[in-house]
Amino acid sequence: xxxxxxxxxxxxxxxxxxxLAEAWDxxxxxxxxxxxxxxxxxxxxxxxxxxVDEAVKKKVDLIIAHHPFIFKGLKTLSSDCEKGQxxxxxxxxEVAVYVAHTNLDKAPKGLNHYLAEIMGLxxxxxxxxxxxxxxYKLVVFTPVDASHKIIEVFGKNGAGAIGDYDYxxxxxxxxGTFRPLVGATPFIGEVNKLTCVSEDRIEAIVxxxxxxxxxxxxxxxxxxxxxxxxxxxxxxxxxxxENGLGKIGVLxxxxxxxxxIASTKDRLGLxxxxxxxxxxxxxxxxxxxxxxGADMIGLAKAKRADVLITGDLKHHDxxxxxxxxxxxxxxxxxxxxxxxxDCFKQILESGLEDACPEMIVxxxxxxxxxxx
Ligand SMILES: [Zn+2]
Numbered sequence: 001x002x003x004x005x006x007x008x009x010x011x012x013x014x015x016x017x018x019x020l021a022e023a024w025d026x027x028x029x030x031x032x033x034x035x036x037x038x039x040x041x042x043x044x045x046x047x048x049x050x051x052v053d054e055a056v057k058k059k060v061d062l063i064i065a066h067h068p069f070i071f072k073g074l075k076t077l078s079s080d081c082e083k084g085q086x087x088x089x090x091x092x093x094e095v096a097v098y099v100a101h102t103n104l105d106k107a108p109k110g111l112n113h114y115l116a117e118i119m120g121l122x123x124x125x126x127x128x129x130x131x132x133x134x135x136y137k138l139v140v141f142t143p144v145d146a147s148h149k150i151i152e153v154f155g156k157n158g159a160g161a162i163g164d165y166d167y168x169x170x171x172x173x174x175x176g177t178f179r180p181l182v183g184a185t186p187f188i189g190e191v192n193k194l195t196c197v198s199e200d201r202i203e204a205i206v207x208x209x210x211x212x213x214x215x216x217x218x219x220x221x222x223x224x225x226x227x228x229x230x231x232x233x234x235x236x237x238x239x240x241x242e243n244g245l246g247k248i249g250v251l252x253x254x255x256x257x258x259x260x261i262a263s264t265k266d267r268l269g270l271x272x273x274x275x276x277x278x279x280x281x282x283x284x285x286x287x288x289x290x291x292x293g294a295d296m297i298g299l300a301k302a303k304r305a306d307v308l309i310t311g312d313l314k315h316h317d318x319x320x321x322x323x324x325x326x327x328x329x330x331x332x333x334x335x336x337x338x339x340x341x342d343c344f345k346q347i348l349e350s351g352l353e354d355a356c357p358e359m360i361v362x363x364x365x366x367x368x369x370x371x372x
Contacts, residue, residue: 003355005062005096006034008041011351012064012344016100016107020130020243025102026068031087032096038062041348043341044362045334047097052086054364055095061357062096066104066111066340069097104340106130108242111290114343115336118267119288119309121249127287128299129244134208137232138215139201141176143188146223147200153221157214160204163242169204176228187223205234246289246296248303254284257327264309264329272371274313274330277321280306290336294320294328301326311336334367341365 009029021027042060044051047069055063069086078084090097104110108126116124138159142150154160155167162168176199180186189195206214211231219227255263260283265273286307287300293310294317300308301324313330321328341361349356 002037002039005036005038016103016110020103020106022102026071027099027101030070030097031090038357040358042360042362043344044365050364051362056093064098064344068099106243111343112247116247116249116288124247124249126242126244127246127248135205138206139203139230141199141228144198154204158210159206172201248287250285254282268331270335276318277327278325279327
């Protein structure tokens with residue numbers, strides 16, 4: 001089965017849009033063209049010379065990686081340096097490279113969500129939500145027989161999207177009055193006569209960036225010459241944005257710390273697990289952040305987690321955990337992020353269904369840090 005690379009990118013970015021990535025990051029298509037046809041994909045955490053050799057040997061058309069291969073400005077593409085060699089090998093063999101990094105980390109159902117599910121967490125929420133989106137309540141008054149069309153316009157333009165639901169609107173019925181003045185061409189009623197009409201009041205929340213466009217589309221679709229509507233600022237500040245780093249959730253069965261260590265090693269397939277700080281008696285609430293997330297120690301504690309699982313723990317992170325009376329576990333950068341290949345697989349299989357190309361997990365990708 002072959003599919004255009006553009007379709008693959010759209011499938012990933014429907015879940016992890018590029019604009020979620022951190023400003024310092026470099027994500028997206030790094031080698032190749034969106035117009036390429038893709039039959040076989042290699043999935044990997046990192047792109048190394050070995051991974052590219054494997055890609056060529058296995059005749060893949062695309063490598064999808066988590067860590068950017070081209071990160072900081074390249075000064076040369078000379079094949080006298082390893083990066084130049086790798087890039088020329090990719091181009092010669094027509095192997096494209098696509099990267100989803102911090103955008104996938106921060107996507108509501110991205111890598112951290114996948115990791116939280118592997119850890120058996122329930123009621124999973126974002127640990128550090130990105131800037132919350134401001135929401136408004138938009139109210140539109142419409143004749144009853146146009147209500148369905150107006151609700152369609154709301155839903156199609158992003159209004160009423162709450163969590164895993166869309167088209168969330170509320171409709172109430174009443175009587176509207178108006179008097180067309182000289183010069184008006186009313187849909188209903190006559191000039192200078194007070195008219196009473198059965199109307200519906202339709203309301204839904206709408207994110208600030210979508211508001212202007214939604215009002216314009218509603219006006220084009222509304223039967224009245226002058227659409228009556230209210231934009232109401234929400235005192236509750238809108239909805240929590242589920243984009244952001246890390247996740248927090250609860251174990252279905254609380255467990256003692258020793259059992260939790262054994263369970264973490266087992267679930268994440270680890271031979272070693274380091275930790276620091278104050279070990280709790282019972283673990284119930286678990287925070288998790290793939291890669292290097294020791295900065296989340298304070299936040300995880302503030303959100304009443306019993307432990308934070310992350311990677312790349314440094315000496316002073318351990319000290320901070322101790323000072324905070326909090327427990328942090330280091331499952332390794334690789335240990336928490338090797339799951340990205342399964343995560344990509346799941347996204348593409350569910351997004352492309354029967355059109356999904358063959359996917360191979362890179363056998364040559366490995367942890368750079370070795371336990372002796
Ligand atoms: Zn990483």
